[in-house]
Amino acid sequence: MVSFLINYVLVPVLESSLVKTVLRIIDIDNYASQLLVISLEYPLKKPWVMGFEQIFFEIEQGLLRIDQDVPAAYMLKTEDQLTEKEKLSRDNSWGLIRELVEGKNAGDLFIDGKFGRRIADHAAVLNISRAMIYKLLYRYWAHGQSKNVFLWQSTDWGAPGKRKVYKDGAQPGRPPLYRGVVKAERAVRVTDFDLTCIEVSFLRYVNKKEGSVKKAYDWMIKAYYREVLSDGTMGDVKRGKHPTITQFRHYAKLYFDRLAILKGHVGEIRWLKDHRAIKGSAVDGLVGPAHRYEIDATIADIYLVHRVNRNWIIGRPVLYIVVDAYSRMIVGAHVGLEGPSWEGARHALYNAFTSKVEYCKRYGIDIDEPEWPCHHIPKEVSADRAELLSNAGEEFSNTLEVILKIAPPYRPDWKSIVESRFKLINQGLSLKFLPGGVDARRNERGDRDYQLDARYDLDQFTAIIINQILYHNATLHLPHLATNDMVRDEIELYPIELWKWGMRNSLLKLKTRSDTEIKIALLPSALATIRRAGIYFKGVFYTCNLAEHEEWFAKAHNFGIQRVKVWYDPNSADNVWIRDASSFIRLEIVDYLKDKYSGFRLEEVEDRIAILRQISPQKEYERLNRAARTRDANDEIDDQAKAMKKATTPPPSKAAAKSNKIGNRKTEVEVQRAADSAQLSQLPLLDAIPSHETQPRDTSKPEPSDRKKVVMRLVSSKLMRT
Numbered sequence: 014m015v016s017f018l019i020n021y022v023l024v025p026v027l028e029s030s031l032v033k034t035v036l037r038i039i040d041i042d043n044y045a046s047q048l049l050v051i052s053l054e055y056p057l058k059k060p061w062v063m064g065f066e067q068i069f070f071e072i073e074q075g076l077l078r079i080d081q082d083v084p085a086a087y088m089l090k091t092e093d094q095l096t097e098k099e100k101l102s103r104d105n106s107w108g109l110i111r112e113l114v115e116g117k118n119a120g121d122l123f124i125d126g127k128f129g130r131r132i133a134d135h136a137a138v139l140n141i142s143r144a145m146i147y148k149l150l151y152r153y154w155a156h157g158q159s160k161n162v163f164l165w166q167s168t169d170w171g172a173p174g175k176r177k178v179y180k181d182g183a184q185p186g187r188p189p190l191y192r193g194v195v196k197a198e199r200a201v202r203v204t205d206f207d208l209t210c211i212e213v214s215f216l217r218y219v220n221k222k223e224g225s226v227k228k229a230y231d232w233m234i235k236a237y238y239r240e241v242l243s244d245g246t247m248g249d250v251k252r253g254k255h256p257t258i259t260q261f262r263h264y265a266k267l268y269f270d271r272l273a274i275l276k277g278h279v280g281e282i283r284w285l286k287d288h289r290a291i292k293g294s295a296v297d298g299l300v301g302p303a304h305r306y307e308i309d310a311t312i313a314d315i316y317l318v319h320r321v322n323r324n325w326i327i328g329r330p331v332l333y334i335v336v337d338a339y340s341r342m343i344v345g346a347h348v349g350l351e352g353p354s355w356e357g358a359r360h361a362l363y364n365a366f367t368s369k370v371e372y373c374k375r376y377g378i379d380i381d382e383p384e385w386p387c388h389h390i391p392k393e394v395s396a397d398r399a400e401l402l403s404n405a406g407e408e409f410s411n412t413l414e415v416i417l418k419i420a421p422p423y424r425p426d427w428k429s430i431v432e433s434r435f436k437l438i439n440q441g442l443s444l445k446f447l448p449g450g451v452d453a454r455r456n457e458r459g460d461r462d463y464q465l466d467a468r469y470d471l472d473q474f475t476a477i478i479i480n481q482i483l484y485h486n487a488t489l490h491l492p493h494l495a496t497n498d499m500v501r502d503e504i505e506l507y508p509i510e511l512w513k514w515g516m517r518n519s520l521l522k523l524k525t526r527s528d529t530e531i532k533i534a535l536l537p538s539a540l541a542t543i544r545r546a547g548i549y550f551k552g553v554f555y556t557c558n559l560a561e562h563e564e565w566f567a568k569a570h571n572f573g574i575q576r577v578k579v580w581y582d583p584n585s586a587d588n589v590w591i592r593d594a595s596s597f598i599r600l601e602i603v604d605y606l607k608d609k610y611s612g613f614r615l616e617e618v619e620d621r622i623a624i625l626r627q628i629s630p631q632k633e634y635e636r637l638n639r640a641a642r643t644r645d646a647n648d649e650i651d652d653q654a655k656a657m658k659k660a661t662t663p664p665p666s667k668a669a670a671k672s673n674k675i676g677n678r679k680t681e682v683e684v685q686r687a688a689d690s691a692q693l694s695q696l697p698l699l700d701a702i703p704s705h706e707t708q709p710r711d712t713s714k715p716e717p718s719d720r721k722k723v724v725m726r727l728v729s730s731k732l733m734r735t
Contacts, residue, residue, distance in 0.1 A: 301519030333361035340511035555600035
């Protein structure tokens with residue numbers, strides 16, 4: 014059995030004989046089995062009575078259905094959404110019919126058929142027309158018998174998608190004033206032509222052909238709203254005949270969505286990175302520490318110096334950070350000079366997978382294992398394409414069974430946790446205030462160059478980074494990561510505590526690997542050459558017992574240079590290995606180079622060799638000058654030889670020129686010996702002549718050269734000693 018409720022509506026489905034429009038039930042008389050209904054079709058008319066049986070029959074036949082109506086949007090406004098004028102208008106209308114309907118049923122006005130008399134008497138008391146009372150009553154019943162039916166129907170003002178129709182002579186908008194005078198140029202009635210012009214012109218702004226909405230508007234005026242002169246040329250703008258910039262902006266919004274415009278201007282990459290909606294959390298799906306590590310690199314905002322010579326500025330270092338996504342623990346780091354690339358990333362990963370005690374000790378920092386208890390191989394590693402998208406990255410993944418997650422290009426938000434670590438470290442260290450730090454403020458003319466203040470070397474800066482990481486792991490408060498289990502166990506919400514708690518309760522089955530396997534998977538490898546002096550790699554000669562026992566160096570000298578694969582740690586020139594079957598053999602720097610290179614990084618060794626090979630500009634200038642003078646002197650000798658050759662009678666033939674070479678050579682030797690003997694016989698005479706003697710010299714004999722004088726003095730002194 015269908016039940017009727019006041020304010021339900023009767024909706025015709027097919028050709029009903031009872032209902033032609035939607036009817037609202039405004040009262041129910043169960044004793045008489047009748048409904049009092051009113052049509053919702055405008056203009057509203059007087060309610061009438063319908064019987065239950067007729068309605069039940071048509072509902073059973075599917076000709077009619079009963080449904081619950083949804084109130085109009087304007088009736089659902091709260092009091093704080095209404096203006097004082099709206100409230101006043103509503104209350105005035107409500108006051109005119111309040112006595113007729115408040116606390117009464119709608120059918121009470123129709124008892125004894127005296128509905129018209131009651132309305133007339135009420136209108137006379139209020140001194141208003143009966144039509145006003147009828148209008149308010151019908152509206153009250155048709156819209157749900159609520160006081161708010163008399164609110165302004167502002168939600169229905171205007172027709173969606175249709176332009177407003179103005180009366181003849183009316184112009185849209187408020188008259189614009191200029192110094193109290195109405196301007197002639199004002200808003201116009203927008204036509205279909207105007208809308209087409211606005212759409213085409215605004216599309217230029219959307220497609221970034223115009224730099225601003227104002228420029229797109231100016232283009233529209235230039236293209237569509239200028240007079241055409243008799244000769245076909247474009248004249249002045251048609252004054253007062255074009256839409257205003259306000260109309261241009263308004264109607265453009267009807268055609269183009271604001272988000273679509275923003276996407277077009279910033280591009281897909283920046284939209285996904287900076288403007289898209291954020292759904293979920295970076296820890297969604299993580300079950301514990303070492304589930305996913307995120308790795309990334311940045312160029313630190315500080316200049317460093319070389320350890321050997323503190324006046325050598327080596328530029329800005331590359332800082333690698335590895336972060337555990339679950340606990341926000343920084344589990345690994347590396348400070349180097351190369352990257353961002355796999356060559357730099359692998360050292361940070363090696364650091365993340367191994368114990369930190371020895372690593373910190375290398376830089377003069379003593380810690381216990383619980384202070385940085387991260388030496389685990391994760392289930393996943395997330396990184397940029399530059400770091401892991403390579404053959405070496407694939408080898409690392411296969412060897413250690415780690416799942417690689419490569420972020421798309423220009424999507425740092427895919428590894429947002431490690432990106433935020435850089436910000437925290439920079440804020441904690443205030444790098445721009447350290448000596449050599451890059452000041453974010455623009456340097457004024459005459460200010461000191463901050464590069465000249467650099468004083469830290471790689472090891473010192475690495476020690477600073479380690480100290481900051483230890484501080485971060487122990488003090489960064491993370492209340493938003495708390496789970497119900499963490500709250501139950503009352504743990505402190507800091508990275509190191511989250512890590513330890515997670516390790517105690519983790520569902521992950523973490524795997525371990527030997528140092529040898531990690532070295533194979535992570536340490537960089539390269540080919541070194543076996544030479545007579547040792548195994549040559551990165552400018553340094555190495556040796557080992559295996560090479561000496563098998564005489565590698567002698568074989569290379571006699572039978573040609575050989576090559577061998579080496580694994581190396583860029584953090585130390587002393588850490589270079591070769592592989593012998595399944596074991597690794599560490600190479601030693603040869604004795605005569607240990608003082609030079611032992612204890613330094615390979616990067617520093619390469620820098621030192623490269624710097625020492627450089628020639629100063631002054632020395633290069635002097636070399637060029639000397640080369641030029643030498644070439645001049647040789648050219649002068651060549652000119653003399655050419656002249657002497659030319660003055661000599663040429664031989665009759667080529668064979669004659671090449672004949673008797675042995676005899677010619679013998680003659681030249683005899684002449685040379687006679688000349689040398691003559692010079693030697695004069696040595697005592699030359700030594701006996703005082704340096705202040707002023708006797709005239711015999712100019713018929715050639716003056717001996719400076720070189721010959723030196724030789725003669727040396728020979729003379731030797732003869733005298735004997």
